[in-house]
Amino acid sequence: MSAPRSRPASLPVAPRAAWEPALTHAVAEVERAEAALHLARGTEAAVVEAAADAAARAVRLAEGEIDRRPPPAPIACAAGCPHCCHAKVIVFAPEALRLAAHLRATLAPAALDALRGRVAETDARTRGTSRDDRAELRIACPLLDPSGACGAHAVRPLHCIGWTSLDVAACERSLAGGAGTPSAPVYAPQYELANAVMAGLAKACFEAGLDGAPLELVAALRIALDRPTAGERWLARLPVFSQARDAEIGARLG
Numbered sequence: 319m320s321a322p323r324s325r326p327a328s329l330p331v332a333p334r335a336a337w338e339p340a341l342t343h344a345v346a347e348v349e350r351a352e353a354a355l356h357l358a359r360g361t362e363a364a365v366v367e368a369a370a371d372a373a374a375r376a377v378r379l380a381e382g383e384i385d386r387r388p389p390p391a392p393i394a395c396a397a398g399c400p401h402c403c404h405a406k407v408i409v410f411a412p413e414a415l416r417l418a419a420h421l422r423a424t425l426a427p428a429a430l431d432a433l434r435g436r437v438a439e440t441d442a443r444t445r446g447t448s449r450d451d452r453a454e455l456r457i458a459c460p461l462l463d464p465s466g467a468c469g470a471h472a473v474r475p476l477h478c479i480g481w482t483s484l485d486v487a488a489c490e491r492s493l494a495g496g497a498g499t500p501s502a503p504v505y506a507p508q509y510e511l512a513n514a515v516m517a518g519l520a521k522a523c524f525e526a527g528l529d530g531a532p533l534e535l536v537a538a539l540r541i542a543l544d545r546p547t548a549g550e551r552w553l554a555r556l557p558v559f560s561q562a563r564d565a566e567i568g569a570r571l572g
């Protein structure tokens with residue numbers, strides 16, 4: 319693990335005028351209300367639907383913003399470009415359960431076993447690491463396939479939906495440079511809107527008495543894949559994802 323280094327004070331995002339706090343607050347509130355309706359049904363299928371609706375909302379809102387306020391440079395992200403998929407990703411429990419349900423439903427048994435092995439191996443190397451540590455370690459997300467594309471693109475986390483680079487060369491520099499190297503410029507509205515949806519989803523979980531703590535993707539996915547009853551246990555308010563809680567982000571959210 320690397321020694322802590324200072325990070326840039328803020329992300330070098332596109333002009334801040336492209337989004338407003340009042341808008342993101344309203345988005346979080348809509349997400350909270352919609353997710354609460356799903357969670358009140360108390361089934362794992364409803365939890366997965368809550369995560370799916372949240373992701374669809376984040377994509378829809380971002381597409382609307384791109385139409386209304388195009389980014390200052392073309393979005394550089396494309397299938398097979400894996401640079402940002404070496405960073406720490408934060409998810410909430412419904413997203414981890416949705417990912418696991420999708421992978422169980424779509425992968426053949428041998429492929430699912432192989433993925434579980436990759437997830438366990440990655441988790442053993444990344445558990446408890448900070449964002450700076452991950453920048454130094456450069457360990458790929460276990461969902462990244464050999465072509466460099468996301469193997470779970472259709473169900474990727476909100477955190478991943480929100481990250482859009484406007485400069486692929488800056489992504490390359492950021493990955494090569496490690497901790498302390500500035501991130502690539504992103505399309506700010508998509509980043510902020512996805513974060514607002516995440517905030518609303520987390521709030522709905524907390525208000526329902528469920529664990530809405532930020533979780534590290536690999537650790538949470540390992541739990542969701544290894545424990546077929548993880549969803550049931552989460553709905554029963556048991557601390558099934560406690561080992562995946564991300565202390566770094568949790569401390570920042572307070």
Ligand code: SF4
Nearest residue numbers: 403459461462468478
């Ligand atoms: S879930 Fe997909 S998009 Fe997100 S970091 Fe992993 S491979 Fe990349």
